[in-house]
C-alpha cells in the first residue's frame with residue numbers, strides 16, 4: 004500500500020512539476036539575432052553581420068555599455084544556423100567550428116561576466132527551419148543536458164519538421180528535461196504557432212505550466228504591415244490570449260523591429276506601446292552598433308519599460324474601437340495604476356480624439372497622467388474632457404496613477420474587466 008501511494012504521488016509530481024524554474028516573473032528582455040541577421044553564414048564576405056560568436060559578443064558589449072542592461076535588456080539570444088551540420092561523435096549538438104571557434108560555453112561565460120544571459124535555439128523535429136540538425140524525441144534529453152553543461156540561460160524550441168503528435172510529446176518532454184538538469188533555463192515554446200495559436204487546438208493552461216513564453220503566431224518581418232497584422236491577430240483574439248499571460252508565462256508576439264528599416268518613429272512607438280500593453284517579451288532584433296538615437300530612446304523609454312515589466316503581470320486589452328480609426332487599449336498595473344494607449348489606424352493626418360476618463364470607465368476621482376513618450380504630466384478628473392492628438396499609425400501612451408479619491412470597488416479584481424471592457 005505504501006508502494007502504491009508512492010507511485011501515485013510520483014505520477015502526480017511528474018505531471019504538475021513540468022517547469023519549475025521560477026524564471027521570468029516579468030516578461031524577458033534582451034536581444035535576439037533572427038529578424039535582423041537571419042541565416043547569414045557568409046563570414047568571409049560579411050564578417051560583421053554573419054551568425055558568429057563575434058556578432059553575439061558585439062551585441063553583448065553594446066547591451067552592457069550603452070545603458071541597455073540596466074534597463075533590463077539582459078538576454079543575448081542565438082537563433083537558427085549556429086550549429087554544425089553534424090552532431091559530434093557522442094551525439095551532441097556542436098556549434099559551427101569556423102564561426103564559433105571558442106564554443107558556446109565560452110560565449111555563455113562572456114555574457115555572464117557582463118551580467119548578461121545567453122539564449123540558444125533548437126527545433127522539435129528532424130531539422131531546424133533553416134535545415135540544421137533538429138531535436139527528435141530521442142534527442143531531447145541529451146540536448147537539454149548539453150545546453151545546461153554550456154551554462155545556457157534560455158532555450159527557444161522551434162517546431163519545423165515535426166507533426167502535431169510529435170509536438171504534443173516533445174514540448175512537455177523538453178520542459179521536464181530542462182528541469183531535470185537542475186539549471187534554471189527559460190523555456191520559449193513555438194508550439195502554439197504551429198497549430199494555429201488558438202483553443203481548442205492550443206491548451207494555454209498546459210502551456211503556462213510547461214513554458215515560460217510561447218510564440219502564438221507568424222514570424223515578424225521588417226515592415227509596418229507585418230507589425231499591424233500581428234497587432235490585429237493578437238487583439239482580435241484577446242479573449243483567448245490575454246488571460247493566458249501572467250508571471251512566468253507570456254504570450255510572445257515576436258521580436259521588436261524598432262531600429263531596423265521598416266518602421267517610422269511613430270510606428271516604432273506603436274510597437275513599443277502595444278508590446279507593453281500585451282506584457283510581451285521585449286527582444287530587440289536590430290543592430291545595436293549602428294542604431295539611431297531616435298530608435299534607441301524609444302526602446303530605452305523607462306516608463307514604457309516599467310509598464311511592460313509591471314509586477315502584477317496582467318496583460319491588457321483593446322477596450323474601444325472607434326469608427327474614426329482610433330483604438331483604445333488599457334492595461335491594469337500594480338498599485339491601482341493603469342496604462343492607456345490611443346492608437347490611430349488613420350492614414351491622413353494627426354487626429355484629435357476627444358474623450359474623458361469617465362467615458363473610458365474609470366471610477367470617480369482625480370488622476371495623475373504621465374505621457375509616456377513626451378514625459379509631460381497632468382492631473383485629470385474623470386469627468387473632464389481631454390483631447391489627444393494621435394499621428395497616423397502612431398500612438399499616445401499614458402501612465403495613469405491611482406485616483407486621489409478611490410472607489411474601493413475598483414480594487415475588486417472581478418470587477419476589473421467588467422468596468423473596462425467596452426467592446427467584445
Ligand code: GLA
Pocket residue numbers: 037082083131132133161193222
Ligand atoms: C522560424 C521561427 C523564427 C526563426 C526561424 C529560424 O520561422 O518562427 O522565429 O527562429 O524559424 O529558421
